[in-house]
Amino acid sequence: MYQITGKIDSTNSSEFEKEIIEAMPKELDASQLEYISSAGLRVLLKLAKAVGDVTVNNVSSEVYEIFEVTGFTEILNVKKAMRKVSVKGLEKIGEGGNGIVYRLDDDKIIKVSKETGDLAALQNELDTSKQAFLSGLPAAIVYDVVETEDGYGQIYEMLNASMMSAVVRENPQDVGKYTELFALLAVQLHSTKYTGKELKSIKKEYKDAFSRIADYFEESEAAEINRLIDSIPDRNTFIHGDLHMGNIMLQNDEPMLIDLGESGVGHPIFDLVEIYVAYAFSPHSAYMTPERLLATVGMNAQLCEAVWNEFIVKYFDCSTQELEHRIKIIKGYAELRLLLITVLMHRSVPESYWKQKVENVRKSLLPRIDELINELDF
Numbered sequence: 001m002y003q004i005t006g007k008i009d010s011t012n013s014s015e016f017e018k019e020i021i022e023a024m025p026k027e028l029d030a031s032q033l034e035y036i037s038s039a040g041l042r043v044l045l046k047l048a049k050a051v052g053d054v055t056v057n058n059v060s061s062e063v064y065e066i067f068e069v070t071g072f073t074e075i076l077n078v079k080k081a082m083r084k085v086s087v088k089g090l091e092k093i094g095e096g097g098n099g100i101v102y103r104l105d106d107d108k109i110i111k112v113s114k115e116t117g118d119l120a121a122l123q124n125e126l127d128t129s130k131q132a133f134l135s136g137l138p139a140a141i142v143y144d145v146v147e148t149e150d151g152y153g154q155i156y157e158m159l160n161a162s163m164m165s166a167v168v169r170e171n172p173q174d175v176g177k178y179t180e181l182f183a184l185l186a187v188q189l190h191s192t193k194y195t196g197k198e199l200k201s202i203k204k205e206y207k208d209a210f211s212r213i214a215d216y217f218e219e220s221e222a223a224e225i226n227r228l229i230d231s232i233p234d235r236n237t238f239i240h241g242d243l244h245m246g247n248i249m250l251q252n253d254e255p256m257l258i259d260l261g262e263s264g265v266g267h268p269i270f271d272l273v274e275i276y277v278a279y280a281f282s283p284h285s286a287y288m289t290p291e292r293l294l295a296t297v298g299m300n301a302q303l304c305e306a307v308w309n310e311f312i313v314k315y316f317d318c319s320t321q322e323l324e325h326r327i328k329i330i331k332g333y334a335e336l337r338l339l340l341i342t343v344l345m346h347r348s349v350p351e352s353y354w355k356q357k358v359e360n361v362r363k364s365l366l367p368r369i370d371e372l373i374n375e376l377d378f
Contacts, residue, residue, distance in 0.1 A: 001025070001057065005032035008040030017043040026051050031058035031081060041072055048076060055079065085146045085153065087112060094163030096246035097296040098259055100150075101163055109161055109249070110146070111258060112153040119145070122152050125261035131196035132260060137189060137238060140249060140256040156258060158251050165245035165298030168307070175306045182245055182307070183314035185255045186275070190268040194238040202239050202266035203232050206336070209343040216354045221362070224369050228336065231373040235267050243271045244278045245307070246298045269330070269376060272315075273337040276330050279308035281338070316378070325375070332372045335365040 002025035008016050020043060028044075036044075048054045055077040059067065067078045087110065090102040097114075104110045113122060122145050132139035140161075142154040168178050206229050214222040240247070241262030249256045282288050283301035290300065297304060312330075316323055339361055342349050 001027045001029040003029045003032060005034075007035040008033070008043075009035070009037035010039040013037070013039035013043055016040060017046065020047055021050065024051050026054055028054065028056045029058055030056050030060075030063060033059070033063055036063060036066060038070070041067075041070060044072070044076060053077060058082075083144065083146045085110065085148050085155075087148045087150060087153070093161075094166045094246060094298065095295055096165070096244075096259070096298060098242070098261070101249075101258075104155065106160065107157055109156050109158050110148070110153045111156070112148055112150050114151070119152055121261050122154055125154065125259070127197075128199065128260040128263050129258075131199070132238060132257065132263065135192065135194055135196045135238065137192060138185065138254070138256050139260060140258050156249070158249055158256065161249040161251045161256070163246060163298065164248040164250050164255065167250055168245060168303060169299045172303060175303060176310055178245070178250075179307050179310040180314050181250075181253070181255050182248065183311045185248065185257075186243065186268075186271065186311075186315055189240065189243075189257075190237055190271065192238060194236050194265050199238075200264040201234075202241065202264040202270045203229065203234065205264065205344065206232075206270075206340060209340040212343050213339075213354065216358050217361075221366060224366055225336070225339075225361075228365075228369050228372060232267050232269065232376065236265055237268060239264050239266045239268070239270045241270070241274070243274050244297060246296075267376075268378075269333050272330050273334040275311060276308070276334045277337060277341075279304040279311070281334060326378060329372060329375055329378075332365065332368050333376075335361065335368075339365070 002020070002023055004016075004020075024047070044054065044056070056067070057079050058081040059078055060081055064073075064078060064080050067073050067076070072078065085104070087102050090104065090110070092100060093103050093109065094101040099111045099113045101109055101111045115121065126142040126145055129139050129142045133141050140156045140158060142156060144155040146153050146155060164178055164182065168175050171178075207226070210222075210225060210229060214225075217225070240257060240260065241264060242259060247257065247259040249258055278297050282297060283293060283304045293299075293301060293304070299307070312323065312327060316326055318326070339357060342353070
């Protein structure tokens with residue numbers, strides 16, 4: 001990567017232009033750049049016209065402000081230098097399957113991703129959180145992506161915030177109160193028409209995920225599963241993609257969504273199956289130890305059961321008979337989710353795993369395809 005250093009102004013811009021136009025780089029390292037004047041910026045503009053897209057990496061906050069004020073962040077791909085933050089000694093206030101949340105100070109929290117190398121995913125989450133917030137959803141804004149000794153992290157500005165799952169775990173007598181907040185948040189989410197920049201389609205994501213494992217099925221079976229996915233109604237509804245109490249922060253008992261990296265648009269069934277899997281299925285799974293359940297969902301099996309039972313009643317607010325019918329439909333679509341989960345989470349599994357999965361789907365999902373298609377009426 002071509003490095004630009006020191007101060008670039010009218011006294012040395014001619015020399016800078018000669019050197020950089022001769023090299024014709026498309027990527028610049030500005031980690032040692034202290035200042036750049038309009039003369040220097042004009043050189044970068046000439047470079048961009050000559051080579052096309054130019055990326056300026058590792059820009060300090062002070063220099064970035066120059067690029068931004070002059071409008072050059074719209075002309076060049078300017079990337080700020082990543083700030084380094086230590087989490088050593090910080091209070092751990094929660095943990096989920098994707099990350100650990102620490103209190104950075106009285107006003108801020110930091111969520112450190114367990115996927116240590118996926119910087120692009122964290123940047124996507126930053127952008128999505130802003131879009132959700134601008135659409136009127138109660139989403140906490142990620143205002144910085146930083147590097148810690150344990151991996152990349154996202155900083156949220158939240159005064160005295162706590163993770164909802166941790167609050168429930170520490171106050172089990174209040175599980176009903178907080179589950180009602182959780183359900184009302186989901187209702188708000190699923191009744192809000194998303195108006196921001198284009199987000200991925202969760203339905204298409206399911207379709208693409210199944211295409212990668214379709215060869216494990218007979219052609220007619222694969223066609224039936226594709227028919228089920230295709231039949232899910234298209235909706236311009238914001239879907240969190242990993243909706244559970246571990247991804248909700250409480251600020252003075254006001255819920256705020258975090259961890260929006262898997263978010264998109266689609267039918268609410270996509271979030272409802274995630275909630276079912278987290279609180280109703282996982283606690284009884286042979287693969288889920290109490291320790292793993294605590295690490296991924298943030299509470300024990302007894303609390304999970306209480307959350308699911310209360311959530312589903314508050315979310316639908318319907319008759320007992322209708323509720324039982326809707327739970328049955330959610331369980332059916334959860335079989336589809338469980339089939340695709342390893343693909344969606346990019347996990348590598350042995351062939352024996354897929355053989356067992358195919359047999360399970362043949363018994364529990366394929367016989368119900370018509371029922372699920374005809375009765376997804378909420």
